Amino acid sequence: MGYVGPVVCRHLRNQFPDAHISGYDTALFADHLTCEGPVPEIVLNEQHFGDVRRFSPSVLNGVDAVIYLAAISNDPMGQKFGKVTDEVNRESCITIARLSILAGVRHFAFASSCSVYGYASEKALTENDATNPLTAYARSKIEAENDLKKLATDKMFISCLRFATACGFSERLRLDLVLNDFVATALRTKKIHVLSDGSPWRPLIDIRDMARIFEWAITRSGEQFIIVNAGCNDANYTVKNLADAVASQIPGTTVDINHDAPPDRRSYRVDFSYLSVLAAKFIPQLSLADSISSLIDGITRCNHHQVSTAPSRLTRLHTLSALIETGKVNSSLYWSENSNPQCQSISEKLSTVS
16 A cells, blocks of 8 residues: 555456455555545455554465565655664564465565665676665665575575666655656656756666566566566666656756765666566566656646645655654554554545445
8 A cells, every 4th residue: 555556456456367466554655645536455355454563464364475565665764763664674574474484375575675785886786796785774675685585495485676766657656756756846847956966876667567577576486585686777877867867758847966965875776687587578668768658647647636736745754754743653653542544544445446
């Protein structure tokens, strides 16, 4: 019930129309829908509401594959909620992986991140290169990978997918991702302000391509445990490249670069060749222009709703801060007792649709 999940669920439903697909989410962002209309969870057979830190093993009864998307999902949130980041991104992931083995789950796919590489030279990094996590978010991802490796068993395939930076349109859009932010800002103001000098490298992947890689991960054979960079060699861009690409598709947009900005230590190019060896039919297909077009079309279609009127509501840290300030969520990001309006709202919408 976040940014990537709706797209993954829809893709899996399309690929496996007869499968029983269930979701599990604490619903912090459930009502932050980009557009009006049916909630994306209507493609599921069931939606469980709960926190991964208080996970019930019964949810895994009869399950063949688990996709672990749950995360405190960027650097600003990781900085503010360091302990929770480790609890959700690493501890709960390992607990649920262990429970999955006991429940007879055959595939476990973990959404890791290329951010584990931190600052790197011009050389594109492979899975065999050293990692250099610079933030709580990145550290939680690499530590989860290390702990999952210790669980390696012939009873379950474990896939650690080091995804490039996500982008593209979703029913629950995030505007705290670089390309999404640039497109939304350009549509709203016809200006893009690059806070860095534009030189940091970022590999990108459209969330629709992420969904295809998850499909591969939960159906693959071969090695029981793998770590693989998930993206495309042609999709390594500097931040300036991204701003210029957005400006080229939104006429009249100007790009302002902060040439006096201190160096951004989060800069890395990534080699995704191993993915093409393992999963040639599932490598990313969507170009940067395709992702920008999907964002332009989606945001324009939903312009009357949230995107233009309250863009800050589509940033995760703003949402969490607002929930804490209103007392709905405590500082550990647990819902206050008898206070989960998101769950109630979404449950009502799902029951109405069904």
